[in-house]
Amino acid sequence: MSYDALLWLSFGGPEGPADVRPFLENVTRGRGVPPERLDEVEKHYLHFGGVSPINELNRSAIAAVEPLLEMPIYFGNRNWHPMVEDTLAEMKAAGVKRALVFPTSAYGGYSACRQYDEDILRARTAVGEGAPELVKLRQFFDHPLFVDSFADAVRAAAEGLTEYRLVFTAHSIPLSADKAAGPPEEGGGRYSRQVAEAARLVAGKLGVADYDVVWQSRSGPPQIPWLEPDIVDHVEELAGKGVPAVVVCPIGFVSDHLEVVWDLDTEAREKAEELGVGFARAATPNGDPRFAQLVAELVAEHTSGVQPRKLSDFTSAGCTVNGELCAPMCCEPARRPQRPQTSS
Ligand SMILES: CC1=C(CCC(=O)O)c2cc3nc(cc4[nH]c(cc5[nH]c(cc1n2)c(C)c5CCC(=O)O)c(CCC(=O)O)c4C)C(CCC(=O)O)=C3C
Numbered sequence: 001m002s003y004d005a006l007l008w009l010s011f012g013g014p015e016g017p018a019d020v021r022p023f024l025e026n027v028t029r030g031r032g033v034p035p036e037r038l039d040e041v042e043k044h045y046l047h048f049g050g051v052s053p054i055n056e057l058n059r060s061a062i063a064a065v066e067p068l069l070e071m072p073i074y075f076g077n078r079n080w081h082p083m084v085e086d087t088l089a090e091m092k093a094a095g096v097k098r099a100l101v102f103p104t105s106a107y108g109g110y111s112a113c114r115q116y117d118e119d120i121l122r123a124r125t126a127v128g129e130g131a132p133e134l135v136k137l138r139q140f141f142d143h144p145l146f147v148d149s150f151a152d153a154v155r156a157a158a159e160g161l162t163e164y165r166l167v168f169t170a171h172s173i174p175l176s177a178d179k180a181a182g183p184p185e186e187g188g189g190r191y192s193r194q195v196a197e198a199a200r201l202v203a204g205k206l207g208v209a210d211y212d213v214v215w216q217s218r219s220g221p222p223q224i225p226w227l228e229p230d231i232v233d234h235v236e237e238l239a240g241k242g243v244p245a246v247v248v249c250p251i252g253f254v255s256d257h258l259e260v261v262w263d264l265d266t267e268a269r270e271k272a273e274e275l276g277v278g279f280a281r282a283a284t285p286n287g288d289p290r291f292a293q294l295v296a297e298l299v300a301e302h303t304s305g306v307q308p309r310k311l312s313d314f315t316s317a318g319c320t321v322n323g324e325l326c327a328p329m330c331c332e333p334a335r336r337p338q339r340p341q342t343s344s
């Protein structure tokens with residue numbers, strides 16, 4: 001099959017203080033995130049001048065992939081400019097008929113996979129007649145280039161530390177969302193099981209037998225259970241056990257965006273320093289040439305019949321056409337809690 005372009009589809013982030021609130025409104029529309037949490041998260045963004053690193057990181061990763069492909073790369077986001085519907089309109093105007101889509105998330109689950117299908121659907125609906133056909137690339141949490149990149153990043157972060165605990169972290173999601181992750185017949189938990197598998201593969205590369213998998217960046221009302229433990233609580237627990245240092249590997253993310261530089265480099269690091277625990281954070285793959293190779297290889301699976309490389313036994317998933325689901329009822333969005341109506 002031939003393709004005219006690659007659409008790089010990401011989350012998006014604000015590029016100035018005035019963008020922060022409207023960006024957060026876009027992210028949380030209809031999701032039952034309490035306003036207090038939004039106020040809190042707004043402060044995290046304003047702490048960095050209202051600029052998330054995510055758009056720049058995507059632009060530099062795209063620049064690294066461009067020389068490896070024989071097709072142009074377009075950049076579009078779910079929550080902030082360039083918005084994917086505008087990008088798709090531009091693609092149509094440029095004569096693109098069929099494109100591959102690289103979503104900047106390695107995992108399954110509603111937020112990590114299915115929501116990108118919804119973005120594809122939304123963009124194609126907005127563009128209407130003549131919208132390019134969009135084929136999404138598969139999940140890559142178990143690709144050897146992804147695993148190797150993280151393994152080397154942990155090695156580099158741990159340099160000089162003689163004794164440390166290796167801690168993997170990924171974005172928390174509600175337990176109900178994790179239960180609904182994957183097709184129902186699989187029994188749920190596709191997101192948390194894939195995160196655990198990626199951690200196992202990286203630890204295996206490093207020859208580390210004992211490590212932890214924890215979660216970060218939870219939001220939503222406190223009465224709703226999310227994946228635990230939280231990274232900051234976990235640092236506290238390790239300190240209580242006398243662990244001298246932690247090396248944190250953000251296995252759930254591909255770039256050093258705000259959830260990484262705030263929740264890990266700021267909050268978790270401050271907690272570690274307060275408790276006298278050494279703290280080092282492994283880099284995410286974004287700046288590693290192997291990440292560019294990974295994207296090029298996922299593309300080549302479609303354009304030149306390259307055999308998919310994967311290190312786990314998980315069923316390959318995520319690759320669908322025009323925002324279709326991977327399977328019936330796959331990664332159903334969890335029912336959002338009803339918020340009491342406030343009159344204004
Ligand atoms: C699984 C997952 C990933 C990894 C997969 C992927 O990478 O796609 C991810 C990535 C990201 N999450 C990000 C930012 C935010 N996520 C939020 C809220 C939420 N995330 C969730 C899940 C995930 N999120 C969930 C279940 C919520 C609750 C609301 C809802 O049910 O949808 C909120 C709202 C405020 C808050 O409550 O924190 C913000 C601002 C940024 C951009 C950072 C930047 O700007 O640099 C990135 C890459």
Ligand SMILES: [Fe+2]
Pocket residue numbers: 171
């Ligand atoms: Fe998020």
